[in-house]
Structure formats: C-alpha cells, structure tokens
Amino acid sequence: xxxxNVKALTFDVFGTVVxxxxxxxxxxxxxxxxxxxxxxxxxxxxxxxxxYQPAMEEVRTGRRPWAKLDDLHRESLDxxxxxxxxxxxxxxxxxxxxxAWHRLHPWPDSVPGLTRLKKKFVLATLSNGNVAxxxxxxxxxxxxxxxxxxxxxxxxYKPEPEAYLTTAALLGLAPGECMMVAAHNGDLAAASxxxxxxxxxxxxxxxxxxxxxxxxxxxxxxxxxxxxxxxAARLGx
Amino acid sequence: xxxxNVKALTFDVFGTVVxxxxxxxxxxxxxxxxxxxxxxxxxxxxxxxxxYQPAMEEVRTGRRPWAKLDDLHRESLDxxxxxxxxxxxxxxxxxxxxxAWHRLHPWPDSVPGLTRLKKKFVLATLSNGNVAxxxxxxxxxxxxxxxxxxxxxxxxYKPEPEAYLTTAALLGLAPGECMMVAAHNGDLAAASxxxxxxxxxxxxxxxxxxxxxxxxxxxxxxxxxxxxxxxAARLGx
Numbered sequence: 001x002x003x004x005n006v007k008a009l010t011f012d013v014f015g016t017v018v019x020x021x022x023x024x025x026x027x028x029x030x031x032x033x034x035x036x037x038x039x040x041x042x043x044x045x046x047x048x049x050x051x052y053q054p055a056m057e058e059v060r061t062g063r064r065p066w067a068k069l070d071d072l073h074r075e076s077l078d079x080x081x082x083x084x085x086x087x088x089x090x091x092x093x094x095x096x097x098x099x100a101w102h103r104l105h106p107w108p109d110s111v112p113g114l115t116r117l118k119k120k121f122v123l124a125t126l127s128n129g130n131v132a133x134x135x136x137x138x139x140x141x142x143x144x145x146x147x148x149x150x151x152x153x154x155x156x157y158k159p160e161p162e163a164y165l166t167t168a169a170l171l172g173l174a175p176g177e178c179m180m181v182a183a184h185n186g187d188l189a190a191a192s193x194x195x196x197x198x199x200x201x202x203x204x205x206x207x208x209x210x211x212x213x214x215x216x217x218x219x220x221x222x223x224x225x226x227x228x229x230x231x232a233a234r235l236g237x
Numbered sequence: 238x239x240x241x242n243v244k245a246l247t248f249d250v251f252g253t254v255v256x257x258x259x260x261x262x263x264x265x266x267x268x269x270x271x272x273x274x275x276x277x278x279x280x281x282x283x284x285x286x287x288x289y290q291p292a293m294e295e296v297r298t299g300r301r302p303w304a305k306l307d308d309l310h311r312e313s314l315d316x317x318x319x320x321x322x323x324x325x326x327x328x329x330x331x332x333x334x335x336x337a338w339h340r341l342h343p344w345p346d347s348v349p350g351l352t353r354l355k356k357k358f359v360l361a362t363l364s365n366g367n368v369a370x371x372x373x374x375x376x377x378x379x380x381x382x383x384x385x386x387x388x389x390x391x392x393x394y395k396p397e398p399e400a401y402l403t404t405a406a407l408l409g410l411a412p413g414e415c416m417m418v419a420a421h422n423g424d425l426a427a428a429s430x431x432x433x434x435x436x437x438x439x440x441x442x443x444x445x446x447x448x449x450x451x452x453x454x455x456x457x458x459x460x461x462x463x464x465x466x467x468x469a470a471r472l473g474x
Contacts, residue, residue: 070409122372132409135359135384147372147385152407170389172307172369 003179003222006197006235008171009117010126010149010164012182013134015206017114017143017228018104021045027100031093039084042208047083051076056128056157066155068130074098101129102136107203111142113228116237118144126150126167126180126191128157147171159190168196181231185218192221199223201231240416240459243434243472245408246354247363247386247401249419250371252443254351254380254465255341258282264337268330276321279445284320288313293365293394303392305367311335338366339373344440348379350465353474355381363387363404363417363428365394384408396427405433418468422455429458436460438468 014020021042028041055072058064077098081089089097114123124147125134134148147170151157154166168178175195182188183203192198198221204211217224225231251257258279265278292309295301314335318326326334351360361384362371371385384407388394391403405415412432419425420440429435435458441448454461462468 122376124372130409131384131386131407135361135408138383139359145383146375147368148383149368153390170368171372172367 003197005177006121006179007177008122008124008168008173008179009199010124010167010178010180010191010196012158012180012184012187013125013127013129013137014104015203016181016183016201017110018106018137018141019203019206020049020101020104021206021208023104024048024100026105027097027103031097035088035093037086039086044080044084046207047080048073048076051079060157060160068152069128070098070101070130070133073101099136102133103140104137106141106143107227109227109229111144113230113232114144116229116232117235118146120235120237122146122171124149124167124171126158126164128163158187161190161194164191164194164196179222184214188221189219192219197222199225199231199235201225201227240434242414243358243416244414245359245361245405245410245416246436247361247404247415247417247428247433249395249417249421249424250362250364250366250374251341252440253418253420253438254347255343255374255378256440256443257286257338257341258443258445260341261285261337263342264334264340268334272325272330274323276323281317281321283444284317285310285313288316297394297397305389306365307335307338307367307370310338336373339370340377341374343378343380344464346464346466348381350467350469351381353466353469354472355383357472357474359383359408361386361404361408363395363401365400395424398427398431401428401431401433416459421451425458426456434459436462436468436472438462438464 011017024045025041028044032039055076059067117123123145125145126149127134128151130152131148138145149167149170151163154163156162168175179197179199180188180191181199181201183201183206188198188200200217200221202215204215223234225234248254261282262278265276265281269276292313296304354360360382362382363386364371365388367389368385375382386404386407388400391400393399405412416434416436417425417428418436418438420438420443425435425437437454437458439452441452460471462471
C-alpha cells in the first residue's frame with residue numbers, strides 16, 4: 001500500500017514525543033532540594049528507565065498477568081528508593097514521584113509538528129504507557145492526540161504484534177493505512193513486520209550526551225525526518 | 238465522593254453531543270437527489286436508529302459475539318434498503334451512507350462548551366460508538382476529546398456496568414471522580430448505579446418535534462444544564 005494511503009500516524013511517545021530523561025532529572029532535583037537528598041539524578045533516571053524493558057518482559061512472557069505501566073514504574077521505583085538509599089518520603093510523595101512520567105516535557109518541535117500533522121492525519125498514540133499516563137501527559141504538555149491507544153487497550157506490550165494490530169483495528173484501518181512514528185529502530189521494525197508504514201525521527205539526546213543507539217536509521221524506512229516539523233513538511237502538511 | 242473531586246467528564250455522544258437525526262436526514266436527502274430516490278428520510282433515520290437497541294441487545298445477551306457499532310449499523314442499513322425499496326446503490330455508496338454516522342453534526346453549543354470544559358477536566362467519550370466512528374466524527378466536527386473510550390474498548394455496550402467501569406479504570410480514576418454527561422436519563426441511571434456522578438443536558442429535539450422522552454430530568458441528577466455552555470458555567474469553567 002502506497003504512502004499516499006496513510007490515514008493515521010501512530011506515535012511512540014517516550015523518547016519520540018517527550019524528553020523523559022531531562023524531565024525525570026528535573027523532577028528528581030526539585031524533590032532532592034525540598035527533602036535534602038543527595039542523589040545522582042541522571043543516574044537515577046537511567047536506572048529507572050533501565051528497569052522498563054525487564055518489567056514489561058515479565059508480562060510479555062506470561063510470567064505475570066497484565067499489569068499497566070504505572071504499576072510497573074512503581075515497582076521499579078520502590079526498588080530504586082532502596083538501592084539509592086532514599087529515605088523519608090511519604091506514600092503521597094512516592095506516588096507523586098511515580099507520576100513524574102505523567103509530567104514529561106515534549107521536545108520543542110513536538111507540539112508545533114503535531115499541530116500541523118493533525119490537520120491531515122488522525123494522530124494516535126501507540127505507546128507502552130497506559131491510557132491515564134498518556135492522557136495526563138497530553139493535558140500537561142498540550143499534545144493534541146485524536147486517540148490514545150496502544151499497549152493497555154491491546155493488553156500487549158510492544159513490540160508484540162497485537163499492540164500495533166489492535167491499534168490499527170480500533171482506528172478502523174488496515175495496517176498499511178497507519179504509519180508508525182518512532183525514534184527507535186526496533187519499534188519501527190516490529191511495526192513494519194505487521195504491515196505498518198514507518199517514519200524515523202531520531203532523538204540523539206534521548207539517553208543523554210553519550211547516546212550511541214538509534215542515532216541513525218538502521219533501515220530504509222519510508223520517511224526519515226529530523227524532527228516533527230520536518231516530518232509535517234515531508235508528509236505534505 | 239463530592240462533586241469537587243470530579244476530574245473527568247465522560248460523554249454520551251449520539252444525541253447528547255451530536256444531532257444524529259438531522260445529520261442523517263441531510264445525508265439521505267443529498268443521496269436521494271443524486272440518485273433520484275423517493276424516500277421519506279426522516280422516517281428512514283428514525284427506523285435506522287430504531288434498530289440500534291435491538292442490534293446491541295443481541296451482543297449484550299451473548300446471543301452473538303462482540304460486534305462493533307459500524308457493523309451493527311451496516312446490518313441494519315442492509316435491512317432498511319430492502320424495506321424502503323432503495324435500489325441501485327453500489328457497495329461504496331452503501332458504505333459511504335453507513336459512514337454517515339462518522340459525519341454527524343455537533344449541536345451548536347457542543348464545541349464551544351467542550352472547549353471551555355477541556356481546560357479544567359479530562360474529556361472522554363463513553364459512547365456505544367466504536368473508536369473509529371467517534372474519532373472520525375471528532376475530526377469532522379472539531380470535537381476536542383482527550384480520550385476516546387467507551388463500549389468498544391470495554392467490549393460491553395452501555396448500559397452494562399463494564400462500559401462505565403472500564404472507562405473510569407482506563408482513565409486511572411475512581412468511578413466517583415468521573416461525571417457522566419448525557420441527554421438520556423437511562424444512561425445516567427446506569428452510570429450512577431456504578432458510582433459515577435451525573436450531569437443531564439436535555440436535547441428535546443433529538444428525536445424531532447414530537448419527542449416525549451428525556452425532555453426533563455427523571456431524577457435529582459448532580460447537575461442539570463440547558464446546554465454544554467451552561468454546563469461549563471455550572472462546573473466553574
């Protein structure tokens with residue numbers, strides 16, 4: 001199916017649309033200042049994100065039943081509080097820190113680019129983040145989604161095929177009428193394998209200054225754009 | 238839970254947000270003119286909507302497996318084309334007519350009211366319409382939803398409790414943190430029975446000039462508003 005048939009763009013969110021690392025560091029530093037904590041917050045942010053794939057893998061393999069990302073984040077956070085020796089936080093304070101994922105900042109081009117793309121395409125999230133997380137993040141950052149779909153409604157975490165196929169089906173579209181937009185080659189490979197079109201938008205600072213992975217397209221994706229404003233231009237918006 | 242705790246408004250859509258009857262009549266008349274059909278389009282629109290509850294009841298009772306509303310609408314339409322003696326439509330033309338439900342016009346106060354309400358609340362659809370139908374309708378009419386949830390993601394048609402409870406759960410909220418907005422007393426009764434707060438917005442012309450049902454609140458709902466702009470004012474937006 002030709003690129004001209006694409007009716008919806010489906011977005012990876014963490015890293016692609018929002019800058020999770022800087023946002024978490026900022027939240028951590030504010031908390032540290034308030035509570036007098038001596039924590040290496042960049043290291044903390046990387047450690048928290050580091051527990052992300054292993055936590056989802058427990059669900060993907062069926063070793064545990066479905067659990068939404070807010071709950072996986074909280075379990076990881078509880079481990080890290082011990083590991084980093086962080087004490088003296090009340091349960092509401094820990095919950096607030098866990099919900100830092102609901103308050104991630106968009107990259108500077110995200111809202112302007114999405115606003116242009118929204119005029120021509122249906123914009124849906126296809127994230128591993130649960131619906132509440134993505135909805136609250138959208139309210140916080142002004143992200144103009146038409147639909148919040150992805151892992152939780154499919155009850156399958158990416159890169160499982162069901163996450164992509166259920167999202168396309170809920171949009172009433174064939175996979176080839178959807179284009180996955182992501183900063184991660186692996187996400188695009190999984191989307192492509194089940195028939196979605198692909199757009200790669202590198203975020204070379206997602207993991208900080210030393211990032212080596214996903215700085216370039218690993219394959220000849222349908223579109224490669226430098227940011228969301230460039231993506232809008234390349235897609236004729 | 239007090240009304241001050243409400244974080245999300247969940248909306249019935251057909252009749253409450255959009256004027257399905259006038260929209261269907263307009264679409265029918267345009268098609269009739271183009272194809273030279275002599276059809277009583279108000280009668281046709283009422284007959285189509287008349288098959289809505291019986292079709293969903295087949296799913297609710299388990300007599301048939303889950304089927305989305307687009308498919309139920311199409312089955313009803315196929316029956317009505319025979320019943321009204323409508324001939325000479327191609328399959329794409331019949332499909333286009335079926336998708337008239339994706340092109341329903343908002344009531345005049347819907348977009349201005351929702352735009353105000355969106356600043357304070359999460360706005361989610363809690364409709365029996367499937368996701369694609371509601372997403373396309375929102376693009377068509379400029380309805381600023383934060384999330385499109387309801388029957389299809391719950392795989393239960395209203396007024397089954399699961400439709401309301403799954404929507405609240407996906408928003409990460411307790412039922413009492415959600416307020417159901419509807420022009421139908423029955424919808425509010427079912428929402429209230431599982432703990433949602435309630436707002437009644439009468440649409441006395443939904444069924445045309447002879448409407449007798451749902452012109453007034455049947456119970457002491459939490460909020461009664463004359464339209465969506467009045468609802469925004471009553472909810473402090």
